Amino acid sequence: MSVSADIGLxxxxxxxxxxxxxxxxxxxxxxxxxxxxxxxxxxxxxxEGTLVFGAMxxxxxxxxxxxxxxxxxxxxxxxxxxxxxxGWICKFKGVNDIAIGIAMMLLGMGLAYFFGKPYIQxxxxxxxxxxxxxxxxxxxxxxxxxxxxxxIVGALAAVAMAWVFKSTRIGLTIRxxxxxxxxxxAMGLNPNLVRLLATAAGGAxxxxxxxxxxxxxxxxxxxxxxxxxxxxxxxLVIFARWKPMNCFWVALLFGGAGAxxxxxxxxxxxxxxxxxxAAPYVLTLGLLIATSSPNKAMEGAPGELSITK
Amino acid sequence: xxxxxxxxxxxxxxxxxxxxxxxxxxFVIPVAAxxxxxxxxxxxxxxxxxxxxxxxxLVYKAGFSSAFSWQxxxxxxxxxxxxxxxxxxxxxxxxxxxxxxxxxxxxxxAAAVVGTVVAGAPSAIGMIAMAGAAALIGGGWIGAVGYxxxxxxxxxxxxxxxxxxxxxxxxxxxxEGPFRDPASLNKPSTAPxxxxxxxxxxxxxxxxxxxxxxxxxxCILSWVLIERTTIGFAARIAGDNMRAAQVQGLPVSKLILAxxxxxxxxxxxxxxxxxxxxxxSANGSLVAGYGYTGILVAFLARHNxxxxxxxxxxxxxxxxxxxxxQRRMDLPDATVLVLEGxxxxxxxxxETLYGRFRIFTAxxxxxx
Numbered sequence: 001m002s003v004s005a006d007i008g009l010x011x012x013x014x015x016x017x018x019x020x021x022x023x024x025x026x027x028x029x030x031x032x033x034x035x036x037x038x039x040x041x042x043x044x045x046x047x048e049g050t051l052v053f054g055a056m057x058x059x060x061x062x063x064x065x066x067x068x069x070x071x072x073x074x075x076x077x078x079x080x081x082x083x084x085x086x087g088w089i090c091k092f093k094g095v096n097d098i099a100i101g102i103a104m105m106l107l108g109m110g111l112a113y114f115f116g117k118p119y120i121q122x123x124x125x126x127x128x129x130x131x132x133x134x135x136x137x138x139x140x141x142x143x144x145x146x147x148x149x150x151x152i153v154g155a156l157a158a159v160a161m162a163w164v165f166k167s168t169r170i171g172l173t174i175r176x177x178x179x180x181x182x183x184x185x186a187m188g189l190n191p192n193l194v195r196l197l198a199t200a201a202g203g204a205x206x207x208x209x210x211x212x213x214x215x216x217x218x219x220x221x222x223x224x225x226x227x228x229x230x231x232x233x234x235x236l237v238i239f240a241r242w243k244p245m246n247c248f249w250v251a252l253l254f255g256g257a258g259a260x261x262x263x264x265x266x267x268x269x270x271x272x273x274x275x276x277x278a279a280p281y282v283l284t285l286g287l288l289i290a291t292s293s294p295n296k297a298m299e300g301a302p303g304e305l306s307i308t309k
Numbered sequence: 310x311x312x313x314x315x316x317x318x319x320x321x322x323x324x325x326x327x328x329x330x331x332x333x334x335x336f337v338i339p340v341a342a343x344x345x346x347x348x349x350x351x352x353x354x355x356x357x358x359x360x361x362x363x364x365x366x367l368v369y370k371a372g373f374s375s376a377f378s379w380q381x382x383x384x385x386x387x388x389x390x391x392x393x394x395x396x397x398x399x400x401x402x403x404x405x406x407x408x409x410x411x412x413x414x415x416x417x418x419a420a421a422v423v424g425t426v427v428a429g430a431p432s433a434i435g436m437i438a439m440a441g442a443a444a445l446i447g448g449g450w451i452g453a454v455g456y457x458x459x460x461x462x463x464x465x466x467x468x469x470x471x472x473x474x475x476x477x478x479x480x481x482x483x484x485e486g487p488f489r490d491p492a493s494l495n496k497p498s499t500a501p502x503x504x505x506x507x508x509x510x511x512x513x514x515x516x517x518x519x520x521x522x523x524x525x526x527x528c529i530l531s532w533v534l535i536e537r538t539t540i541g542f543a544a545r546i547a548g549d550n551m552r553a554a555q556v557q558g559l560p561v562s563k564l565i566l567a568x569x570x571x572x573x574x575x576x577x578x579x580x581x582x583x584x585x586x587x588x589x590s591a592n593g594s595l596v597a598g599y600g601y602t603g604i605l606v607a608f609l610a611r612h613n614x615x616x617x618x619x620x621x622x623x624x625x626x627x628x629x630x631x632x633x634x635q636r637r638m639d640l641p642d643a644t645v646l647v648l649e650g651x652x653x654x655x656x657x658x659x660e661t662l663y664g665r666f667r668i669f670t671a672x673x674x675x676x677x
Contacts, residue, residue, distance in 0.1 A: 063363070095658060101649060102604055103608075189553075273485075284471055285475070288471070307464045
């Protein structure tokens, strides 16, 4: 039984919580993907293109097959292909990995809009969500705790990635390659191969983040679908100090800040909507300035990462 | 590349070729990459059952074949030229700025706001004040990115990207709030400029506003600055090897600050011309992606300010043909974006080819 209770200003934090969970999922996936890529010593600035292409592929496949989960799978596959291409190009000497990211972003968005044109009208099936607010009879609580399955998958992925980095051989390999190409070579590792695979896996995660956008929230496909979640990936990972669990919290924070404007609007505060929207960027910039130092690389940054070297 | 068996230096003119070839590399490789990109895109079209010949013919027809198509092309060039300089100038010092979009947005806003203040002044003074405000805000915005890099070693790529988001949010906030013209109902904008403050067309018979001339002049001046002045010489040394430049006592920090500020000022001017020549007021239309296309232009031109001019015209013509391609070939408008993406990726990939071909070395042509 649900009653729409008048809960007054309590609606604001509830709306922010619900919004944070809803909005944060693409941030979570794309930052985990970027985190994995960067821990191997490579930057992928093109996640926006991967995300948008993943959103299109996911939506198109879900529409054609009738299964949203097949759409997610296809988006992950498409994202991995973008990661492979990015990783392959970056291994050549003299190629600028930051510029390649921008080019891949352009290419990914171009291809997504190109092949996505026929899918702007049709309606694809949505991803299921789990009503974790069943215990409450207040409608706002129920709607805030309507959690999408992919959010839970993302949270588990963050825990799993943290464990992989900390306690597994694969994680150690990625970390060594990310911190020192020479040390990795001395250990008999193939840095290019490790980076290629990490970039591909990172792309797959970003693709899933895109599928969430088109298949759940907002849950449609069009050319303005992304609000720059992919572009923010690099900044999010810096904010998270290259730690997967921090990616989870930072994604929630960004999601919450994004939900602040609409939540306040719902109780009649309409001033400063865009400023609230910009809050996470100001926060990230502030953090970037506070933690950068003229004398040493940023704490927690992989040694081979081109942007922090 | 194998060395020719006969000794080429015995033939006359070989010394001249030897002098030219090392410079030719910087021209031949990007052009070859451009052609390779067009070829890959042709294969893409063929795979979809479309004719690449038709495509390129339409680009020529819509972008470059008549006075009308040239007008269509050239009227899009100005912001590309100025936005590309915002990338190409800081890159000379090793800084990769990708947030020119923010300087365009705030520059346009500053111009529009100043325009309402100086509405009573003589139009020449008003225009200078508007352009000055735009350049100042743009220069300050990107200059701040350079400052953060110098003082705290903040990565300029990420900082400029974040600041672009902040700038766009500021623009949206201010045109919907304090600076909103109450008469702009559907699309919140600043008050429209009076006619005396609008920038007109260059008197060349077709309708192309003065922003194009300003952009071309900015490119030429930037080239002179980099190639023909001691400041530019110092900047080139610092860009090649920052440590060495510091050891030699070059004012590297000041150079970084100056080049970032100058690039930002040009991007701000792009915003000014968008407001004063195109839209007539500042609103969300200022955020049209010129800052990002400018990155592509700068890289295609290999950050040479003079090369930016033809590259920007080429890309503007391509974008001008988008509508005709959509109608005639039944292709989506994103086709142009796909082509740009393919060319950009292949161009960057070609960076790995420099220094690999012996024909581009003087030693290949003049043997001992």
